[in-house]
Amino acid sequence: MNIVKLKIVVLIEKYKKISDVARMLGLKQPTVTFHMKSLEEELGTAIFDTRRGRVILTEAGRALLYYAQRITSLTDEAVNVVADFDTLERGTLRIGAGLMPGNYYLPVVAGRFMRQFPGIQLDIKIRADNEIVQMLQQADIDLAVMHTIQPYTEENLECEVLEDDEVVLIYPAEHSFTALKKIEVNQIAQERFIQHAEGSFIRDFSERWAAANQVNLWNSAGMDSPEAVKLAVQSRSGISFYTKRGLMSCDTPDGVQTASLPGNTVPGPQITLVYRKDRPIAAAGREFASFLRKI
Structure with missing residues (x-):
């Protein structure tokens, strides 16, 4: 079973016509038909069914489709990686970032990198930290920049600490906390709390802090955007937690x-570079990691 046969399965599902499949593969129609018959003979079952001029997959064909899609996708990825592996002149680098570093830490590095290597396209995905880890495990991204409270236990992940960070309390300037020399745990628990996104490190941190201090935070609102959380606090909707690095990376809003x-x-937390040990990193990824280490 060669890759051409598997590509035909994927394209038949998409186009339903042999002529379109032949055009996409740059082959003649008889050649595509030959591969289709050869695949059925090889597997000993019908994979394709012709109905009213359209070709559809049989149940066996649809079972094969899942694997054909995965194999052809990995093959295409391998070809692209090898082609771009040792060059900084062209290629795409897929980067994942947690919500905080994605908004405040990564853009500075990305800007510098793009100016030096204009031929490299950066595809940056900013998601909650648990989603970023999943994307890394599924090879949807090449490396990730995120906050970690403790190293990941997955054996195939390498975590490289870039710098330490700290979580602080943020509250409106007109709040009664302003007059206090020291804010107590119970006073925080009694205030409306603007919670961060589900799956983000800072939400996990806030829940750990509450548990460690035996209180419940009054989660009055939840927001996926760190910037929205900060603006909600500015508008006196409540208080929240934030990172020092996030506040340093941009002007803290008045109030x-x-x-x-x-x-x-x-x-x-620590700002961490995370990548898979079992996948090679192309030249663009290695250079980007070097940029991160120099910040």
Whole structure:
């Protein structure tokens, strides 16, 4: 079973016509038909069914389709990786980023990188941290920049700490907290809390902090965007947690104050470069990692 036969399965499902499949593969129609018959003979079952001038997959064909899609996708990826592996003149680098570093940390590095290597296209996905890890495991991205509270236990993931960070309390400047020399744990628990996105490191951190201090946060709203959380605090909708690095990377809006977290401490986050040990990193990925280390 060669890759051409599997590509025919994928394209038949999409176009339903042998003429269109032949055109997409740059083959003659009799050649495509020959491969289709050869595949059925090889597997000993019908894979294709012709109905009213259209070719559809049989049940066996649809079972094969799942694997054909995966194999052809991996083959295309392998060809692209090898072609671009040792060049910084062209290619695409797929980067994943957690919500905080994706908004405040990564853009600076990406801008510098693009200016130096204009032929490299950066495809950046900003998602909650649990989604980024899943994308990395599924090889949908080449590397990731994210906050981690503790190293990942997956054996195939390499975590390289870029810098330490700290979570702080943010609240409106007009808030009663402004007059206090020290903010207590119970005082935080009594305030409306603007919660960060499900699956993000800072939401996980806030839940750990609450558990460590035996309180429940009054989650009055949840927002997927860190910037939206900050603006909600600015508009006096509540208080929240934020990272120092996130506040340093842009102008803190007027009307937002910060304070260290009281009570029992929770290990602080680190901005981390994460990649898979079992997949080679192309030249663009290696160079981008070097940019990150120099910040």
